[in-house]
């Protein structure tokens with residue numbers, strides 16, 4: 001089976017900017033970005049990130065705000081903070097070079113089993129499985145099985161082919177052929193080995209888990225402007241979107257000691273869906289005063305260098321319209 005898979009990979013592998021470099025840092029960045037993100041969306045972010053932070057040292061020295069600003073729009077910002085933490089630890093403990101040792105990789109802050117396996121196998125060609133959702137799905141279908149030892153199976157393949165090739169071909173098969181919905185079994189290189197396919201049970205694997213219900217939060221976003229038409233922004237201190245900048249809510253402003261007077265009529269509404277939470281937002285023009293704003297607030301006339309999450313996109317556009325109207329008189 002492994003021969004069929006690796007032959008197919010040799011002929012069908014996508015050209016990606018981090019492939020074939022043997023650069024552990026490039027693998028670390030790309031694999032961190034790839035969690036929860038499609039490859040087509042990832043590549044432009046990866047290119048910008050590597051241009052700005054070409055190696056561990058450059059990333060370790062960057063501010064968290066700069067790192068988050070380059071991540072803005074990719075979502076799941078805890079990944080960016082974890083990557084930043086990893087770079088700092090590697091700079092300090094290993095002089096800026098990722099260690100060619102799975103256990104040492106795993107012990108770094110921000111690196112879990114999957115990322116350690118990906119870096120160790122792809123960059124260092126070590127027989128360390130990297131089992132993500134793609135590999136788990138391929139395994140579940142090939143063996144028509146729920147659960148089981150996917151990592152052990154991948155390790156057994158690494159006895160028969162170079163670990164680099166095993167990891168990348170399994171990832172590629174899961175991304176291009178054995179996709180979550182509508183897998184292309186007709187053109188699958190390992191269809192003749194696939195138990196779910198031969199039993200006509202592909203749709204049954206992997207077993208679907210019931211998704212937890214999302215919590216709904218209603219938020220009153222305040223577009224606060226001063227006499228120079230600067231807008232008030234707040235750096236988040238909460239766990240969700242920590243370190244990102246946002247247009248504050250009325251509740252946050254009040255808790256942070258501002259006196260708030262907002263319009264009664266909303267400017268618009270917007271919704272943002274996270275993994276576990278939904279924000280239902282209504283935005284209002286508002287005035288907010290406080291003797292001196294706390295350090296996690298800023299008055300700004302532009303946001304280009306600030307990490308604003310996708311959840312703030314509607315409000316950023318709203319502010320740009322307000323500024324455009326002001327310029328047009």
Ligand code: SF4
Nearest residue numbers: 178185188191194197
């Ligand atoms: S035959 Fe279909 S279900 Fe089986 S591994 Fe190939 S694409 Fe996946």
